[in-house]
Amino acid sequence: MTDLAASLSAFMSRVAGPGELSGLERLSGGANMESWAFDWAEEAYVLRRAPSADYMAGRPYGHAVEAALVKAAHAGGAKAPEVVGVLAEGDGMGTGYVMRRIIAEVSPAKILAAPPPSLVADLGRELARIHALPREVIPEGIPAMDTVEALAELKARFLSYGGDRPAIALAVKWCEDHLPAPAEPVLVHGDYRMGNVMVDAGGLAAVLDWELAHLGDAHEDLAFGCMTVWRFGQLDRPAFGVGSLEAYFAAYEAAGGRPVDRERFRFWLVYRTLWWALGCLQMGQAWRSGTDTTVERVVVGRRTAEQELDLVRLLESEAPEAERARPLPPSPVAPEVPVGEPTNREMVQAVRDWLGEAIKPGAEGHGKFQVVVAMNALGIVMRDLDAGARAEDKRLAEALMRGQTTLAEPGLLARLRRAVLDKCAVDSPKYAALAAARADWGG
Known part of the structure; x- marks a missing residue:
C-alpha cells in the first residue's frame, strides 16, 4: 500500500492540484478490479484500477475507453460518477481512473x-x-x-x-x-x-x-x-x-x-x-x-448452481402440465454418522471453525472479506462431501442441445428439478430461490 500511496499522491498532485493523501482503503469485494477510497485536499475520491495488464486480458476495451464513456454519460445527464483523471503507463499503478466519491448506500x-x-x-x-x-x-x-x-x-x-x-x-x-x-x-x-x-x-x-x-x-x-x-x-x-x-x-x-x-x-x-x-x-x-488464483474465483465458480436452478424455473413452463405436476424423485441417501478416525469432512470443518474463531475476529476490510470467502469455500466442500451431488450429464446435455430430448419427455423435468435442487443445496444453501423452488416443487 505504501507504493500505491506514493504513486497516487503524485498522480493527484498532477490532476487535482496540491493536497495530502489520507484514508486510503481498499473497498470490499472486487477480486479482478480493485476500488480504493481515499481523500485528497479534503475531497473524497475513488481509484478504480487493474494492477496490471493481465487483469484486462480478454476485455473488449480498456480503462481509457471506459473512463471516456463514464465522462460522456455524466456530461449527458446520467447519474454516472465524475471522472477526474485517467492513469497513464508512467503512473506506475496499472490501468484505471479516479472519480469523485459519491456518498450513498451501495449494499x-x-x-x-x-x-x-x-x-x-x-x-x-x-x-x-x-x-x-x-x-x-x-x-x-x-x-x-x-x-x-x-x-x-x-x-x-x-x-x-x-x-x-x-x-x-x-x-x-x-x-x-x-x-x-x-x-x-x-x-x-x-x-x-x-x-x-x-x-x-x-x-x-x-x-x-x-x-x-x-x-x-x-x-x-x-x-x-x-x-x-x-x-x-x-x-x-x-x-x-x-x-x-x-x-x-x-x-x-x-x-x-x-x-x-x-x-x-x-x-x-x-x-x-x-x-x-x-x-x-x-x-x-x-x-x-492460474490467471486469478484468489479463493473468490473458485467460490463464484460454484454459484453456477444458482443460475441452473433459475433457468429450470424460467423454462419449466415449456413442459406439459402433467410433467409440471409430476413428483420429484428422491435425493441420494445421506451418509452414515462417522466413527473412528476423523473424516475428510471433519478435518475441513476443523479448519473452517478455526478461521471463524481465530482469524476472522482480527481481520479488517478486504482481509476480513477474504476470510469469509475462504470459510464459504470450506462450507461448500463439507456439504459436497456429505451429499456428493453432481450436475454433469453430458449425454443428456447433448441430447437437449440437439433437440432430441425436450421437456415433454416423461420424467425429465422432475429429474432436472431434483438435480438443480440438490446441487444448489450444496453450493448455495441460503439462496432465496432454493427455498421457493422447494415449496413449489415439493422438494
Missing part, C-alpha cells in the same frame, strides 16, 4: 430492506436516460453486440467447459429457438443491477461499473436487474427486488424509453441468466488456469 441488503418510494421509478427513468445518449457522444471502442454471434459464443464456451450441464444445455437450445429479430441499437450499460447502483434518501444517486457497456438491445438492460440473483432474496418484487415490472416499465416508457416487448424481455431474462451461469463457470476456469 443491496441495506437498500432493499427499506427502498426509497421513488426507487423503482428512478431505475426506469435512469435507464431510459442512458439508452437515449446519442451515438456521437459514445466513444470509439465501445463494441456493438450481435445477438446471434453472442449466443454462438456462449454455446462455444459451454462446450469448452465440458458441455455437460443439462440445465445450461436446455437454456442454450431455448435461446436458439427464440432469438428475437434485431433491434435498433442503443447504449446498453450491461451491468445495470443492485450492487452497481447507489441509493440515498432521495432515491437513485449513482450508476457504477460501466465496464460491460456496449451497443445493443435495450431489453437486455431492462431484464438484467430483474434476474432472480440480483433481487437478493426479494422474490416477490420482480423489478430489481424493489417493485413491480409494471411500475418499472411505465417509468421507463414515460421517460422516453421505447415500448417494452414482454416476449423480448423474457428472452433477455433467460439469456442473461445463461450468460451469468457461464460467467460463473468462467471464474473457475480463471482460477484453474
Whole structure:
C-alpha cells in the first residue's frame, strides 16, 4: 500500500492540484478490479484500477475507453460518477481512473430492506436516460453486440467447459429457438443491477461499473436487474427486488424509453441468466488456469448452481402440465454418522471453525472479506462431501442441445428439478430461490 500511496499522491498532485493523501482503503469485494477510497485536499475520491495488464486480458476495451464513456454519460445527464483523471503507463499503478466519491448506500441488503418510494421509478427513468445518449457522444471502442454471434459464443464456451450441464444445455437450445429479430441499437450499460447502483434518501444517486457497456438491445438492460440473483432474496418484487415490472416499465416508457416487448424481455431474462451461469463457470476456469488464483474465483465458480436452478424455473413452463405436476424423485441417501478416525469432512470443518474463531475476529476490510470467502469455500466442500451431488450429464446435455430430448419427455423435468435442487443445496444453501423452488416443487 505504501507504493500505491506514493504513486497516487503524485498522480493527484498532477490532476487535482496540491493536497495530502489520507484514508486510503481498499473497498470490499472486487477480486479482478480493485476500488480504493481515499481523500485528497479534503475531497473524497475513488481509484478504480487493474494492477496490471493481465487483469484486462480478454476485455473488449480498456480503462481509457471506459473512463471516456463514464465522462460522456455524466456530461449527458446520467447519474454516472465524475471522472477526474485517467492513469497513464508512467503512473506506475496499472490501468484505471479516479472519480469523485459519491456518498450513498451501495449494499443491496441495506437498500432493499427499506427502498426509497421513488426507487423503482428512478431505475426506469435512469435507464431510459442512458439508452437515449446519442451515438456521437459514445466513444470509439465501445463494441456493438450481435445477438446471434453472442449466443454462438456462449454455446462455444459451454462446450469448452465440458458441455455437460443439462440445465445450461436446455437454456442454450431455448435461446436458439427464440432469438428475437434485431433491434435498433442503443447504449446498453450491461451491468445495470443492485450492487452497481447507489441509493440515498432521495432515491437513485449513482450508476457504477460501466465496464460491460456496449451497443445493443435495450431489453437486455431492462431484464438484467430483474434476474432472480440480483433481487437478493426479494422474490416477490420482480423489478430489481424493489417493485413491480409494471411500475418499472411505465417509468421507463414515460421517460422516453421505447415500448417494452414482454416476449423480448423474457428472452433477455433467460439469456442473461445463461450468460451469468457461464460467467460463473468462467471464474473457475480463471482460477484453474492460474490467471486469478484468489479463493473468490473458485467460490463464484460454484454459484453456477444458482443460475441452473433459475433457468429450470424460467423454462419449466415449456413442459406439459402433467410433467409440471409430476413428483420429484428422491435425493441420494445421506451418509452414515462417522466413527473412528476423523473424516475428510471433519478435518475441513476443523479448519473452517478455526478461521471463524481465530482469524476472522482480527481481520479488517478486504482481509476480513477474504476470510469469509475462504470459510464459504470450506462450507461448500463439507456439504459436497456429505451429499456428493453432481450436475454433469453430458449425454443428456447433448441430447437437449440437439433437440432430441425436450421437456415433454416423461420424467425429465422432475429429474432436472431434483438435480438443480440438490446441487444448489450444496453450493448455495441460503439462496432465496432454493427455498421457493422447494415449496413449489415439493422438494
